[in-house]
Amino acid sequence: MLAMKTALISVYDKTGLEDLATFLHKQGVQLLSTGGTLKFLRDCGLPALSVADYTEQPEILDGRVKTLHPKIFGGILARRANPADMTTLADAKMAAIDYVIVTLYPFVETMKSASATESDIIEKIDIGGVSLLRAAAKNFRDVAVVAQQSDYEALKSLFDSSLDDNAKLSIRKHLAAKAIAHTSAYDAAITSWLGKDFEPYPDTFSVGFSKLQDLRYGENPHQSAAFYRDPLCSETCVANAKQLHGKELSYNNILDLDAALEIARSFPEIPTVVIVKHNNPCGVACSEDLVEAWNAARACDPTSAYGGITAVNRPVTAALAEKMAEIFLEAIIAPSFEPDALAILEKKKNLRLLDCGGAFTAPNNQKMVRSVIGGALVQDRDMGRLTRDDLKVVSKAQPTEEDLQGLLFAWKIAKFVKSNAIIYTNKNATIGIGAGQMSRIDSTKIAATKAQSPVRGAYMASDAFFPFRDNVDLAADIGIKAIISPGGSIRDEEVLAAADEHGIIMVFTGMRHFRH
The missing domain is CATH 3.40.50.1380 (Methylglyoxal synthase-like domain)
Structure with a gap:
């Protein structure tokens, strides 16, 4: 003993x-x-x-x-x-x-x-x-x-x-x-x-997050908060990113960085710039020239871009850094920053710079957990993606290949806008975004009001079906060329008749993208 x-x-x-x-x-x-x-x-x-x-x-x-x-x-x-x-x-x-x-x-x-x-x-x-x-x-x-x-x-x-x-x-x-x-x-x-190979929703749902950091406060200063990560997650994400410079991340920064990065990751085939404000995109653009992409993304809503969060799906160059440094941004997340770009951006002592890794990993279909008082909701991640072959043209007017490209671009953005969501775009950049309204017609009006460039000839995406033809009539008034939406309303015939009446191309996806 x-x-x-x-x-x-x-x-x-x-x-x-x-x-x-x-x-x-x-x-x-x-x-x-x-x-x-x-x-x-x-x-x-x-x-x-x-x-x-x-x-x-x-x-x-x-x-x-x-x-x-x-x-x-x-x-x-x-x-x-x-x-x-x-x-x-x-x-x-x-x-x-x-x-x-x-x-x-x-x-x-x-x-x-x-x-x-x-x-x-x-x-x-x-x-x-x-x-x-x-x-x-x-x-x-x-x-x-x-x-x-x-x-x-x-x-x-x-x-x-x-x-x-x-x-x-x-x-x-x-x-x-x-x-x-x-x-x-x-x-x-x-x-x-x-x-993992058995019940997707077991009787007891266990999570094992590990704390990354305490936060100064939560969504508001009177709320306390901390940031946790899932140790099982190895994909490209904010939780796995490395902060290179700037102030400590806030609760709202992290939410907006997550939203911006997810949009940027949706366009692996082309350089893309995303600007997010209050968890909604206020500008998204794709171009082989990152500076052009930045200019187009900012042009969508330059007022909201001020104080926004930016995600880029390619390394940040010095030329892009010079343009981004012209306005106040809260944070930038990218796969990497060229040394000259880092030197330019680090002159802004509070600007948060995050490196999310040199190569974007493919998204995993992990379970998404959202708390409610007394419980939690668990669902599959929204992995819904469409190709041209998935689209159903239901109007008399027929789309060109360029039209289909523009509609698919608009549809990708609609997935990340708070419902009810209406998005106007050209084939590779947003023009106007209407987010988070209780009625779809109000989102349709707001997207037109927010547009900083002519909407005539643009593409329109709706995250859910149109309950009435009024959205299509308004789209015709402002010159929308083509509309993409899930379809599935009891008034689809009425909505389609309005599209044919105005000569608008109408494409159904059969897939909804509510985001609450």
């Missing part, structure tokens, strides 16, 4: 361990360990007792069973203030274990590895480590538990003689909460992997 304070240490990630273990040893703490951790500690010149020697039970099943033993879990779970528990320990010659320091096998990293086999992934499902953390967390009144290297300093603080018992209890309880959160996220990742 061990007579002194005891720390059980079993870590996969050895970062910072030598410093912590040396500190514990100097405090008179007995080190108890297994496998690779035991070897590491001894190689550091620290006296460490083998779990196998202490339990008199060697590791079995190729190391699958190391610490699952009554001497270990009894020592962790024994309540120090409970005489019966302490008598049990004494009679069985078990030591009380006071500190449990465990980092888990890298399940997520292994799962995301392209070369990992199913067997490789299974062997990285930690059993003993999770059990140790949960046991120690349960007995936080007597045991301190650490699940991450970032909490090593908190553990050291328990040896501060200036702290009273209540302060130390609070630290242990906080560490326990963090350990349970850590194992919960770990289990959520395993659940996701094991269940």
Whole structure:
């Protein structure tokens, strides 16, 4: 039986361990360990007792069973203030274990590895480590538990003689909460992997986000907030981007960056510039010349572009940076920034610059989670995409190839505009955007009002069907050439008759793109 304070240490990630273990040893703490951790500690010149020697039970099943033993879990779970528990320990010659320091096998990293086999992934499902953390967390009144290297300093603080018992209890309880959160996220990742081929919406839906950063505030200054990322997500996204310059990201910045980047990623075949304000695009344009794309995107709504968020799907050049630097922008996200471009933009000390990676990955059909009071809504990501072959021309007037190109461009933008959404475009740039109105006719009017260039001859997209012909009549009044919409209204015949009456091309997609 061990007579002194005891720390059980079993870590996969050895970062910072030598410093912590040396500190514990100097405090008179007995080190108890297994496998690779035991070897590491001894190689550091620290006296460490083998779990196998202490339990008199060697590791079995190729190391699958190391610490699952009554001497270990009894020592962790024994309540120090409970005489019966302490008598049990004494009679069985078990030591009380006071500190449990465990980092888990890298399940997520292994799962995301392209070369990992199913067997490789299974062997990285930690059993003993999770059990140790949960046991120690349960007995936080007597045991301190650490699940991450970032909490090593908190553990050291328990040896501060200036702290009273209540302060130390609070630290242990906080560490326990963090350990349970850590194992919960770990289990959520395993659940996701094991269940991916079965129920898309299981009875219990688990998520395991990890915190990237605390935010100054939420949507409004009186709301607190933090930014979390999904460790299972490896695709191009704001959560995986690297901030190169500027002020700390705000809650609203992150929402707008996400919206802008998703639009830019929708045009992998051509350089594209997107400007977003309040989660709606206020300008999108495609061109082989990025400066031309910027000019066209900004021209759609130059007033709203001021203070906007910009996404570019190609590296930012010095020429583009010069143009963007002419106005106030909150943030720019791109696959990379040329050195000269970075030098130009960094002159604006508050401008947030984000590098989202050199090559855009394909979107994954992950589940989208949205909270409501008392619950959450979970759905598939909107992966709906159309080609020319998917379109159904329903009007007497027939589109040219250029018309189809313009209609598909408008339809791509409609997917990212808050409903009810109406978009006017030419074949590669937005002209007017009507977003978020309760009636579709109002969005149709607003898109025309917002247009900074003539709408005559433009293309019109609607994210959902037209409930009445009034939208088509108004489109004819302002000179719209062709309209793309899902169709499906009980008044489709009336709407189509209006299109034929005005000589407007009408194309149905059979797909809706509501965005709430």
